[in-house]
Each structure stands twice: as C-alpha cells, then as structure tokens.
Amino acid sequence: MDKQIRILAPHSFREQLSRRAFLKAGTATAGLAVVLAACGNSDPASTDTSAPGASGGAEFTEIEGTATGDWSRKIAKAGGALAMYTWGDYNDPELVGALAESTLGVKMKVDFYPSNEDLITKLSTSNGQSGFDIVVPTGPYVPQMIEKGLLQKLNKDLLPNIVNLDSNYVGQPWDQNDEYVVCKDWGSAGFLYNTKKISRDLATWADFLDACQNEASGNCAVIDAPWDFCSPYFWSQGKSANTTDAADLDAAEKFLVDTLGQHIKAFDSYPSTKIAEGAYSIAVAWTGDARQAFSRIKDAKGNPEDWKWVLPGPKTQIFMDTYAIPAGAPNPEAAHAWINWELVPEVSIKDLAYHGYHTGMKNMEQLLKELAPDLPKPEMIFFSDEQVATMEAQEMNVALDRLVEILNKTKAKAGA
Amino acid sequence: MAGTVAGRSRRGVRAPRFALALPAIIWYALFFVVPIAYIIYYSFGTKDTSLLLPVDLTRLTTANYSQVFDATFFTVFKGTLRISVIATALCVIVGLPVAYFATFKVSERWRAVILALVVVPSFTSFLIRTVAWRIPLAPNGSLSRFLMDLGWVGENGIQVLETSVAVQIALVYNYLGFMILPLFVALDRIDTRMREASKDLGAGRVATFVSVTLPLAGPGIVAGVLLTFIPMCGDYVAATVLGGAKGNMIGALIASQFGGAQNWPLGSAMAVLMIVAVLLTLVVGAAVVWLVPRAFGLLAPVGERVRRAIHGRAIADGARGARTGRGAREPERLLLGVWTGCVLLFLFVPIILVFVHSFNRGQSFTIWSGHSSTKWWGELFDVGVAWSVLIRGALVIVGALVVRALLRRFTSLPARAVNWIGPVGFAVAVLLNWMLTDRYRDVFVFSGVGDAIRNSFIAASGATVIAVIIGGLAGVALARRPGSWTKAFMAVLFLILVTPEIMDAVALATWFPRFADFPLIGSIVTDGWGPFNGGINKLWVGQSLYASAVVTLIVRARLEGLDEALEEAAADLGATPSRAFRQVTLPLISSALVAGGLLSFTLCLDNAVISTLISEAGSTTFPVALLGATRSTIKPFWGVGAMILFVVTMAALWFVAVVLRRSGSTSSDIAATLTGGS
Structure with a gap:
C-alpha cells in the first residue's frame, strides 16, 4: 500500500473508449472492437483473482415462467452468504431477501452507498478486503474500476441467462466484450414543468433554459452532478455534452454561472418529492424519479394533470447501472448465481416494477404487457428506438474537472 | 490507568502529568494526527485518477492552494x-x-x-x-x-x-x-x-x-x-x-x-x-x-x-x-x-x-397521502416473528417481576440483590430473543434495515465506551494536571473538532489498509475481533474521535474551578491516588460523564460521513443506509426504521440508567460523606 500502484494501461485507452458512441450495437461495435483490440492489449487490468473454476461446480435447473417466447430460465443453487453493495432502495426487497434464500439458498445482506465515488473509494482503500460480492457501478465508472483492478472477470459459464438481454444493452463502450459487468438497468433524463405556472409548450433544452430565466426564475431545479448539470446547455447549443473543447467549456461557464445561476432555486438530483411539496415549477429529473413525481403529486392531493413530462430534444442523456463482482469477493459463486437469476425475465420484471427502470431485457414492450400490465406510465420506462437514438452517455474525460468547477461556481453564484 | 499511576507514585516515582491523558494521546496520534498528516501531504499532490488512490505524490506542488484562493x-x-x-x-x-x-x-x-x-x-x-x-x-x-x-x-x-x-x-x-x-x-x-x-x-x-x-x-x-x-x-x-x-x-x-x-x-x-x-x-x-x-x-x-x-x-x-x-x-x-x-x-x-x-399509506415519507396504514410496518417486519418476540420478551420480564415480588414477600434476601432481578430479566429477554431469531434478523422482512439498526447500535455503543474512557481521563488530566503538554493536546483537540468530517473519513479510509501492517493491534482493527467484524471495529475508531473530544471538553469544563480540596483531603486521609480517583474524582465528574456519554452516543448514532467511507460489508449503519436511500424517494419504512431505532435506544438507555443507579449508589454516598466532612 505504501507504494502507489500505477496501472500500465495505454493512456489513450480511456479516450478511445469514451469516443465511442453509446448503444450502437451491431457492425459498428464489432468494427471498433477490432480497432481497439488492434491497438494492443485489450485487457488492460489484470486482476489477481480469477473467476471461479470453469463451469465445473454449477448445476443448472430450468424453472417455469409465464412470459411467452424463447427465454432462458436456468438457475443454480449456491449457498453461503452474499453481500451486495448498491444504491439505496434499488432492488425489490424480496429479491435480495427471502426469495433469494428460498430459490438460491443464499443469505443476502445488502449495504448502500450514495455515489459511485464512494463505491470506488471503498473498494480501493480496502485492499480487496471489503467483503462485498456484488457491486453496482454506473457504466462510465467501469473502465476506471477495471484499470484500478477493483473488479474481477465474470465467468460467462455461470451466467447462461445473459442471452435474455437485448443486444442493445450488451457490449457497452466501458466493457466491450462483457467481461466485467452485466446491465442492471438504464434510464434517461428530461424535465417536468407545471403548466399552471408555465403556459407555453416546452420541448427542448433551449426551452427549458429559457423558462428558467423567465416564468420559472427562482423556481427551477437542476440535477446536482457536474455532467448532468452542464449537459443541457451543450445540447441546447447542438453540441456534444462530452466536449473537451476549451471554447465550448468557456461559453458554458459564462452562460451557466453568469446568466443561469441567479435563477436556480435548488441543485436537487431527486426532485419528485419536492415537486409534490410545491417547491419547484420546473425541474430536471432522471426518468425513474420523474415517473414517481406523478404519484407523489397525487399523494399530496395535487393535480398530476397540471404537470407535463418532456424528454427534451435535440439530445438527452442515457445512463446504465451494471452488476459487477469486485476483486477479492468472498463468494463469487453465489454472486454469479444471483446475477444469473436476476436475468430470468419474470424476476427482472418484478424488480423493474419496484424500481421503475428498464432492465435491458429483450422484447421489453411485450414483457411489460404480459407481466406488469398495470404498471403506470410505461412510456417513461420503455423508450422507442428513435428516442434512444437521441441519447448520449457521459464519458469520463479531461473536461470533468472543469465541469465540477462550473457547477461549484454556479452554486456559489446561486447562493450569494 | 489509575492503577499504574498509583503504583508508581507509591514507589516515589511521579507519573508524568499527562499520564491520565495517555490513552487519548495514543489514540489521537494513531487515528487522527498521522492519518490527517497524510491528507495534508496529499494537498501538495496532483490529481491522477488512474492511480488506486487518485493522488500523484511524485510531483509536489502548491498549485492546489492557489486554486482555492478564488x-x-x-x-x-x-x-x-x-x-x-x-x-x-x-x-x-x-x-x-x-x-x-x-x-x-x-x-x-x-x-x-x-x-x-x-x-x-x-x-x-x-x-x-x-x-x-x-x-x-x-x-x-x-x-x-x-x-x-x-x-x-x-x-x-x-x-x-x-x-x-x-x-x-x-x-x-x-x-x-x-x-x-x-x-x-x-x-x-x-x-x-x-x-x-x-x-x-x-x-x-x-x-x-x-x-x-x-x-x-x-x-x-x-x-x-x-x-x-x-x-x-x-x-x-x-x-x-x-x-x-x-x-x-x-x-x-x-x-x-x-x-x-x-x-x-x-x-x-x-x-x-x-x-x-x-x-x-x-x-x-x-x-x-x-x-x-x-x-x-x-x-x-x-x-x-x-x-x-x-x-x-x-x-x-x-x-x-x-x-x-x-x-x-x-x-x-x-x-x-x-x-x-x-x-x-x-x-x-x-x-x-x-x-x-411512518403510518403513511403513500410512497413518500414526507408527503402525507391522507390515509393511514400499517403497510410500511408490514413491509419491514415479519409480523408473526415480531409478535412472538414481543410476547416472549414480555413473558420473561413479567416472570422476573413475579419472582421479584415473591422473593420480597417470602424471603429476607437484601433488597439490593432482589432489585437486580428486573434488569436481569430484561437482559435475559433480550438475549433469548437474540438467540432465537438469528440476532433479530428473522424479525425483519427487509433485513437491510434491521441489520443497519443493529450495526448502528453496536457501533455507537462501542464508540461511546471508548470516548467516555479516554475522554474522561483526558478531561481530568487537563483540569488537574495541566502542564506544558496541555497546549499541544488542546490544539489537537481543537483540530479534531474543526476538521471537516469528510476529511477524517478519507484520512481514516486510506489509513486503515496501512495500519493493517501494524503488529497485533493492526489486525484487531482491520480483520475484526471476537464477535465483531473489522468494519464494526473501524467504526468504533472513526466515531470515537469526535465523541471523545466532546467528552474531554465537558469533563474539563466540569472540573475546572471545582477546587482540588476534595482530592487533597482524600490524599491527606491516606487514600491512594487510584482510590481518590475512584471515590472522589469519579463521582465529581459523573454528571459530566453521563452528559458526555449521551452526547457521544447521539453523535455516533448519527454519524454518516465517516461511517459511509469506512464501513464494510455487514457493518452498514442506519444513517449510512438512509444517506444511500436519499438518492431516491425516501419511503415511509425509513420512518418505521427510525422509530425502531428510537425505541431500542430508549430501552437500552433505560437499562443502562437502572444499572448505573443500582451499582452507583455506593460511590456517590462516599462522595457525599466526604463533601459533608470537608
């Protein structure tokens, strides 16, 4: 520990990853994967723990399911304790509790972390002794974790149900060959506004920024994270939110700090409850939270009809959270068994009904109809291919420090 | 501690004036001064996220400071x-x-x-x-x-x-x-x-x-x-x-x-x-x-x-x-x-x-849906097990009370001994349920909240014991044995109070892996000790820092100005320093210790920032879990969890109060006698 560990990956590795477009499966992926492989070692971080010995130990049984179509429903008993480290309230409690024990024979304990950085700090400061078997990092953080040797490779033989995932949600830029992570779920972001307070139609990020400076001045909320805060400005200018161009960043700072800052009421990543409390008249929100806002408003005896949800143009974001197994996990076998079980369509939809994010299953529209027909607002869970085509994922690049600085300066300005 | 002081002085060798503060000094050196020094060292490094710890210390610079000055x-x-x-x-x-x-x-x-x-x-x-x-x-x-x-x-x-x-x-x-x-x-x-x-x-x-x-x-x-x-x-x-x-x-x-x-x-x-x-x-x-x-x-x-x-x-x-x-x-x-x-x-x-x-039927803790419901209690608890725990506990306690009444009526056992039956019955009920429900895990459907409550409790209790012992001794030393060491010690105490928690958190989180290499004590803190895993032990360390500083200040404030006549009188009457400490100083500071202990306990119970970074699998506490949950809507069952934490804490403190009262009367009697006599 006294000596710092430097990872001998080519420095261009992450830039190359990040320049790749998100969710362009198929030929483009294959092509770029070849290019990347040609650049040299495509396995930059070698973890000292390898996945549990070949398919040897696991015996799979096929379980019954109600969804029609061709699905893999193989599960393996595992046994022992299984420690999961995840975001708060992010799985159906039964699936990480009683049901996991009766189906797989694993006793689960679930701990929560509030941010990806906390997860990374926890894993990197504990020398592989953190004791967790499953962690749930967000996509763009995965390369950094691989580089640092914090994750171990998955044993695909223990994950037969991975075939149930839509090909759009595998082979992501942060893990080309699905060696380290499996899609848990994904979502997007847009904004909600009160049509009683803002009577005109808003459809784009430019409309949003304009409303904040006018009707909603002093009553608008934005997400409290550097990239998520700054990206609407770049999109409103027709730029990529992952720009590293100095002039773009300067322009963003000038607008966000000097023009927008004074109008912001709160930097709030989960505005749904506060929308219902009446705190804002317009707010940026992630889809799962925005979807909940409507039932919150009803709870608070407000009128959900007063509120309009917009998935703004020209572009908006996409994020994906993933299941991964940390290096040094005490029970990787149970971790594989659980992740594999979670990929059974009925289990996956049960979880989806709890947290409200798309779990990446094939034929999601049909699954929702068959297994969860009463789920409210499915249009905020399931997006069309056209919508997905307008979504951009965060990349970890050199601009991040600058975005943090812009966010902090804006906060200082808004609070003054 | 007091024992060694006594032993040495009897042989005519004076213990150093900071002897009583020694546990605190060692504790702070190991878990505050050195780890924080590392972090201050980091402030001259450069950011490099490709490193395991994202600081490059090979290129030292003061650029960070000039960047702050904006x-x-x-x-x-x-x-x-x-x-x-x-x-x-x-x-x-x-x-x-x-x-x-x-x-x-x-x-x-x-x-x-x-x-x-x-x-x-x-x-x-x-x-x-x-x-x-x-x-x-x-x-x-x-x-x-x-x-x-x-x-x-x-x-x-x-x-x-x-x-x-x-x-x-x-x-x-x-x-x-x-x-x-x-x-x-x-x-x-x-x-x-x-x-x-x-x-x-x-x-x-x-x-x-x-x-x-x-x-x-x-x-x-x-x-x-x-x-x-x-x-x-x-x-x-x-x-x-x-x-x-x-x-x-x-x-x-x-x-x-x-x-x-x-x-x-x-x-x-x-x-x-x-x-x-x-x-x-x-x-x-x-x-x-x-x-x-x-x-x-x-x-x-x-x-x-x-x-x-x-x-x-x-x-x-x-x-x-x-x-x-x-x-x-x-x-x-x-x-x-x-x-x-x-x-x-x-x-x-x-x-x-x-x-x-916590009885809100809606999905959000803060928004009252207009209807009450016990659904979130049901979501959290296995109702059958919860009832059987309550009934079992009540039966044992009632049984103990009956036995106490019978003993009082039909035997001539001393009242002091008989009075212990109540608390003992309570302890038996708690332990019995502990064993029969897999450490209370079976009571909860959503075991995460149950585990978090138990962890909070174990962590806060341990940290409070540490804080009261080292803080109490240090407070006495500051008030009674001031000297050249006082200033340096107070400076460290101030720094502990003033250092932002997030800095302590990062300092400790990066220090523990280094500390693991220490012979003997290293493994206690990092690998666990007895029934407690390493995560809980780290929480004891992390939470006790601030809490012990609080106890020190309160004890010092209590003793300062109370003249030393009582202790001197005790010495004149031939009491050894350890006896004088036990029978005079301790009763004098007991109110400060209780107040400090209470404050420590609440501080530790609420500690979120340090605990988030240093807990491990299986040592997540309630605030850490709740902080994670604030990422999305806070469901009403967190309110249920908070109420359970509240009831359990109250019960535990009541138990401690009863035990203290039952066992503490003798020493305060002595203090009262001495006060009256002087």
Whole structure:
C-alpha cells in the first residue's frame, strides 16, 4: 500500500473508449472492437483473482415462467452468504431477501452507498478486503474500476441467462466484450414543468433554459452532478455534452454561472418529492424519479394533470447501472448465481416494477404487457428506438474537472 | 490507568502529568494526527485518477492552494459563516433560558426530566429528523394550506424551504442539545451559595445573573459555542436536505472535491484552508469577548454609575421581594417554564412527525397521502416473528417481576440483590430473543434495515465506551494536571473538532489498509475481533474521535474551578491516588460523564460521513443506509426504521440508567460523606 500502484494501461485507452458512441450495437461495435483490440492489449487490468473454476461446480435447473417466447430460465443453487453493495432502495426487497434464500439458498445482506465515488473509494482503500460480492457501478465508472483492478472477470459459464438481454444493452463502450459487468438497468433524463405556472409548450433544452430565466426564475431545479448539470446547455447549443473543447467549456461557464445561476432555486438530483411539496415549477429529473413525481403529486392531493413530462430534444442523456463482482469477493459463486437469476425475465420484471427502470431485457414492450400490465406510465420506462437514438452517455474525460468547477461556481453564484 | 499511576507514585516515582491523558494521546496520534498528516501531504499532490488512490505524490506542488484562493471558495465560506454565526447565537439565546430554568428553577426530579427531554429526540436518526422538517414547511403542506386559508401567507404557500432560513432552523434544531447540555453542566457546577451571597448583598435577580451566574457559566458557554459553531461550519446535510441553492455550505464544496470530482489534492487544500479560516474566526471571536469587557473597563466611571444604578434598583427590588416573598419570583419562573416548554415542543415536532408519517399509506415519507396504514410496518417486519418476540420478551420480564415480588414477600434476601432481578430479566429477554431469531434478523422482512439498526447500535455503543474512557481521563488530566503538554493536546483537540468530517473519513479510509501492517493491534482493527467484524471495529475508531473530544471538553469544563480540596483531603486521609480517583474524582465528574456519554452516543448514532467511507460489508449503519436511500424517494419504512431505532435506544438507555443507579449508589454516598466532612 505504501507504494502507489500505477496501472500500465495505454493512456489513450480511456479516450478511445469514451469516443465511442453509446448503444450502437451491431457492425459498428464489432468494427471498433477490432480497432481497439488492434491497438494492443485489450485487457488492460489484470486482476489477481480469477473467476471461479470453469463451469465445473454449477448445476443448472430450468424453472417455469409465464412470459411467452424463447427465454432462458436456468438457475443454480449456491449457498453461503452474499453481500451486495448498491444504491439505496434499488432492488425489490424480496429479491435480495427471502426469495433469494428460498430459490438460491443464499443469505443476502445488502449495504448502500450514495455515489459511485464512494463505491470506488471503498473498494480501493480496502485492499480487496471489503467483503462485498456484488457491486453496482454506473457504466462510465467501469473502465476506471477495471484499470484500478477493483473488479474481477465474470465467468460467462455461470451466467447462461445473459442471452435474455437485448443486444442493445450488451457490449457497452466501458466493457466491450462483457467481461466485467452485466446491465442492471438504464434510464434517461428530461424535465417536468407545471403548466399552471408555465403556459407555453416546452420541448427542448433551449426551452427549458429559457423558462428558467423567465416564468420559472427562482423556481427551477437542476440535477446536482457536474455532467448532468452542464449537459443541457451543450445540447441546447447542438453540441456534444462530452466536449473537451476549451471554447465550448468557456461559453458554458459564462452562460451557466453568469446568466443561469441567479435563477436556480435548488441543485436537487431527486426532485419528485419536492415537486409534490410545491417547491419547484420546473425541474430536471432522471426518468425513474420523474415517473414517481406523478404519484407523489397525487399523494399530496395535487393535480398530476397540471404537470407535463418532456424528454427534451435535440439530445438527452442515457445512463446504465451494471452488476459487477469486485476483486477479492468472498463468494463469487453465489454472486454469479444471483446475477444469473436476476436475468430470468419474470424476476427482472418484478424488480423493474419496484424500481421503475428498464432492465435491458429483450422484447421489453411485450414483457411489460404480459407481466406488469398495470404498471403506470410505461412510456417513461420503455423508450422507442428513435428516442434512444437521441441519447448520449457521459464519458469520463479531461473536461470533468472543469465541469465540477462550473457547477461549484454556479452554486456559489446561486447562493450569494 | 489509575492503577499504574498509583503504583508508581507509591514507589516515589511521579507519573508524568499527562499520564491520565495517555490513552487519548495514543489514540489521537494513531487515528487522527498521522492519518490527517497524510491528507495534508496529499494537498501538495496532483490529481491522477488512474492511480488506486487518485493522488500523484511524485510531483509536489502548491498549485492546489492557489486554486482555492478564488472567489468561489470565499463566497461560499462567507455564506457558511453567516449561517453558522446566526445559528450559534440563536442556540445560546434559545438554550440559555432552558439550561438556567433546569438548573435553578425546578426540583431535581424535573431537572432530570427536562434534560432527558432535550436529549431524547436525538435518539433517532438526525437525517430523518432533518428531512421531517420538510413536512410542516412544505408550500403545499397542510400547515401551509391552513395559513393560506387564514390569509397569513401568499398564494404560493410558506416560502421557507430552499432558503437559508430553513437551514438555520435545522441547524438550531440539530445542535441545540449540544448547547444546552454543556451550559447545564457549567451552571450546575456553580455553588448556589455564591448566588445567595450575591442576593444577600442586595443584588437583584438581573444583577446576580449578569455579574455572578453568567461569568461563572462562561466555560459552559464557551464549550457550547465550540460544540455547535465548529460542526455547523462543516455541516452540509441540513443544507443539502433543506437549503436548496441559497443554503450552500462549504462542507458540501469540500465533499464534492473528494466525491464527484475525485480531486483529493484540491479537496485537502480546501479543507486545510477551511480549518485555518474557522480557527481565525474563533480567534477573532475570542478577541472580541476578551476586549469588550476591558473596553468597558476603560469607561470605569460610567460603568460604576451603571452598576450603582442596577444596584440601587436591585436593593429596591430586594426590599419588594422580601415583602411579597416568593410571589415576586413567579412571573419569571413561569416565563422561563413556558419558554422551556416551547423549546421542548420545537425539539419534539419532527420526531412526532416521523412517527405519524411512518403510518403513511403513500410512497413518500414526507408527503402525507391522507390515509393511514400499517403497510410500511408490514413491509419491514415479519409480523408473526415480531409478535412472538414481543410476547416472549414480555413473558420473561413479567416472570422476573413475579419472582421479584415473591422473593420480597417470602424471603429476607437484601433488597439490593432482589432489585437486580428486573434488569436481569430484561437482559435475559433480550438475549433469548437474540438467540432465537438469528440476532433479530428473522424479525425483519427487509433485513437491510434491521441489520443497519443493529450495526448502528453496536457501533455507537462501542464508540461511546471508548470516548467516555479516554475522554474522561483526558478531561481530568487537563483540569488537574495541566502542564506544558496541555497546549499541544488542546490544539489537537481543537483540530479534531474543526476538521471537516469528510476529511477524517478519507484520512481514516486510506489509513486503515496501512495500519493493517501494524503488529497485533493492526489486525484487531482491520480483520475484526471476537464477535465483531473489522468494519464494526473501524467504526468504533472513526466515531470515537469526535465523541471523545466532546467528552474531554465537558469533563474539563466540569472540573475546572471545582477546587482540588476534595482530592487533597482524600490524599491527606491516606487514600491512594487510584482510590481518590475512584471515590472522589469519579463521582465529581459523573454528571459530566453521563452528559458526555449521551452526547457521544447521539453523535455516533448519527454519524454518516465517516461511517459511509469506512464501513464494510455487514457493518452498514442506519444513517449510512438512509444517506444511500436519499438518492431516491425516501419511503415511509425509513420512518418505521427510525422509530425502531428510537425505541431500542430508549430501552437500552433505560437499562443502562437502572444499572448505573443500582451499582452507583455506593460511590456517590462516599462522595457525599466526604463533601459533608470537608
């Protein structure tokens, strides 16, 4: 520990990853994967723990399911304790509790972390002794974790149900060959506004920024994270939110700090409850939270009809959270068994009904109809291919420090 | 500790003056000074996220400091300072009458009740109580609608949330206890004979308060201000939950550097600068407090006239008071009583709301859906198991009480022994259920919350024991054995209080892996010890730092000024130092130890920032879990969890109180005898 560990990956590795477009499966992926492989070692971080010995130990049984179509429903008993480290309230409690024990024979304990950085700090400061078997990092953080040797490779033989995932949600830029992570779920972001307070139609990020400076001045909320805060400005200018161009960043700072800052009421990543409390008249929100806002408003005896949800143009974001197994996990076998079980369509939809994010299953529209027909607002869970085509994922690049600085300066300005 | 001191002095070798503080010195050196030194070292590094720890120390630079010196840092710091100063002043103004009322105006029994009520609300999660303030303040909430109907507020409802006023309310709410308790401990120490003497000499109530009580309460006010102002400067939970853009605090800015930005060097530099700035503020504050009376001293003739005027009125008052007897004091007492009642109500509003909203049928903790339901209790508990635990526990306890009644009636066993049957029955009931329900895991359907409550409890209890022992000894040493070591020790103590929690968190999290290589003790902390895993042991270390500093200050404030005659008398009577410590000093500081222990326990129970970074699989505490849950909507079952935490804590403290009372009577008897005899 006294000596710092430097990872001998080519420095261009992450830039190359990040320049790749998100969710362009198929030929483009294959092509770029070849290019990347040609650049040299495509396995930059070698973890000292390898996945549990070949398919040897696991015996799979096929379980019954109600969804029609061709699905893999193989599960393996595992046994022992299984420690999961995840975001708060992010799985159906039964699936990480009683049901996991009766189906797989694993006793689960679930701990929560509030941010990806906390997860990374926890894993990197504990020398592989953190004791967790499953962690749930967000996509763009995965390369950094691989580089640092914090994750171990998955044993695909223990994950037969991975075939149930839509090909759009595998082979992501942060893990080309699905060696380290499996899609848990994904979502997007847009904004909600009160049509009683803002009577005109808003459809784009430019409309949003304009409303904040006018009707909603002093009553608008934005997400409290550097990239998520700054990206609407770049999109409103027709730029990529992952720009590293100095002039773009300067322009963003000038607008966000000097023009927008004074109008912001709160930097709030989960505005749904506060929308219902009446705190804002317009707010940026992630889809799962925005979807909940409507039932919150009803709870608070407000009128959900007063509120309009917009998935703004020209572009908006996409994020994906993933299941991964940390290096040094005490029970990787149970971790594989659980992740594999979670990929059974009925289990996956049960979880989806709890947290409200798309779990990446094939034929999601049909699954929702068959297994969860009463789920409210499915249009905020399931997006069309056209919508997905307008979504951009965060990349970890050199601009991040600058975005943090812009966010902090804006906060200082808004609070003054 | 005391034993070794005694042994050495009997052989004629004097123990060093800091001997009693030695545990604290070693503890702070290992878990504060060295780890923090590493972090300060980081502030000269450069950010490099490709490293396991994202700081490159091969290229040292002061660039981070020049980067901090820009408008952002100082704008935010100025706002933080304004909010903290106002909130601290409000704490003094609100808290002093309560402490004064509890100390001088009520019977001993009521005093205990008031102090208990001040502390009780902090026995459930600080985070959920802060969130609960959103309920009455919401612009669409019931209170707001009611006030709108009355026409007292505009059509947009109450506009307090997302402003610095909301942050100030929450800060006063959260830190009031840390002001009232030290004030009480200091006031309680004042010899009532001094106040009586002042009155006998003709001074009125006001004059007595201003010229006798207040100066004697000085150390308590100072301790209270330190315990509230400093953590307020680093606090950002209240600001995050209630403050919106207008309540931005410096703690959040620093945390964002360690968190989102992963820029540890800049974060360290900011933290170092913040510590310097807070200390400077305290120095300026102290200078003002020191200068003002002296400035008045220069105007002695005026001051003399003022004093004479007060004196004259006081004599008149006194004469009137003598005529009308006790009656004249009633209005003042009533006023203080009403004030205290209002303050207690203020302290209890959020906890009542937490209780009510745990029965909310809706999906969100803060928004009352208009229907009550026990569904969230059912979501959290396996109802069958929960009932059987309660019934089993009740049967055992009732059984114990029956046995006690029978023994009392039919045997001649000493009452003291028989009285132990109640607490023992309670302990048996708890242990029995512990064993039959897999450490209470089976009670919970959603075992995460159950585990978190159990972990919170184990972590906070252990850390409190550590804090009371090392803090108590250090406090005695500071008050009784001052010397050249005092200044350095106080400096470290100050640094512990003033260092932002996030910096401690990163310092400890990066220190433990290094510490693992230490022979013997290293493995205890990192790998676990006995039934406790390494995560719990790390939490004991992490949570005990701040808590022990608090205990030290309170014990010191208690002993300082209490003259050493008692201990000397004990020595003259031939008591060994260890015996004198046990039988004289300990009873003298027992109220401070209890107060300090309570504060430590609530601090540890609420610790979120340090615990988040250093806990491991299986040692997540309730605030850590709840902090994670604030990422999405807070469901009402967190309210249920908070209530369970509250009930369990109350039960445990009741148990400790009973045990202390049953076993503690002997030593206080001795102290009383000695006091009477001297």
